[in-house]
Amino acid sequence: MNTSNNIDLFLPKPNNTDYFANTLGTTILIKNKKPIRIYLTGEIGTGKTTFARSFLKTIGVIDKIKSPSYSILEQYNIDNLNIYHFDFYRLNHHMEFLDLGFKDLLYEKAIFLIEWPEKTKEFLPTPDIEISFQCYKEGRIAKVLARTIQGIEWMKIMETKNINLQYLL
Incomplete structure (x- = not known):
C-alpha cells in the first residue's frame, strides 16, 4: 500500500537504489529541518550501505565513503553540518551503545544515517524516515515509512515533484 507516509519500491538494480537515495537526498536538501534521522533496516546484503553511499554523495560528501x-x-x-553514518551490526548488547557515548550525539543538529537501528532501538529517537530493505527476485524491495511530520513532508515533496520512482510495487 502506498500513501503519503509510506511507499514500497522495487529496486531491480543497484542504480535504482542510487536513484532512490538521490531523490530522497535532494528532497531533504529542499526541505531541511535538522536534526534528520534516517534508519536503514534489513538483512546483510540488502542494500543499506549502497543506499547510504548514494545518499551521502547526493548531499555533498566528497570524501571517500x-x-x-x-x-x-x-x-x-559539509558546510558546518555534521553527518553521522552509524552501523550497529557489531554491537552484541544494546548497552554497548551507551558505553560508546553515542547517545548525546543523536540530539545534535545533524544528519543521521543509522544501519541496524534495531540493535539499540530503546535508546534511539524516532526516525524521520525508516527504510526497510529486503531481497526480492533479482533485486530488492525498499519499504519506506515516514514516522515524523518532517518525514511526511519529504514524502509529499517527492510526490508533488512527481519524482519518477517507476518501480513502485
Missing part, C-alpha cells in the same frame, strides 16, 4: 561496519561510526562535515 567508507562503510562503518567495523568502526561503527563514520563522520562527515
Whole structure:
C-alpha cells in the first residue's frame, strides 16, 4: 500500500537504489529541518550501505565513503553540518551503545544515517524516515515509512515533484 507516509519500491538494480537515495537526498536538501534521522533496516546484503553511499554523495560528501561496519561510526562535515553514518551490526548488547557515548550525539543538529537501528532501538529517537530493505527476485524491495511530520513532508515533496520512482510495487 502506498500513501503519503509510506511507499514500497522495487529496486531491480543497484542504480535504482542510487536513484532512490538521490531523490530522497535532494528532497531533504529542499526541505531541511535538522536534526534528520534516517534508519536503514534489513538483512546483510540488502542494500543499506549502497543506499547510504548514494545518499551521502547526493548531499555533498566528497570524501571517500567508507562503510562503518567495523568502526561503527563514520563522520562527515559539509558546510558546518555534521553527518553521522552509524552501523550497529557489531554491537552484541544494546548497552554497548551507551558505553560508546553515542547517545548525546543523536540530539545534535545533524544528519543521521543509522544501519541496524534495531540493535539499540530503546535508546534511539524516532526516525524521520525508516527504510526497510529486503531481497526480492533479482533485486530488492525498499519499504519506506515516514514516522515524523518532517518525514511526511519529504514524502509529499517527492510526490508533488512527481519524482519518477517507476518501480513502485
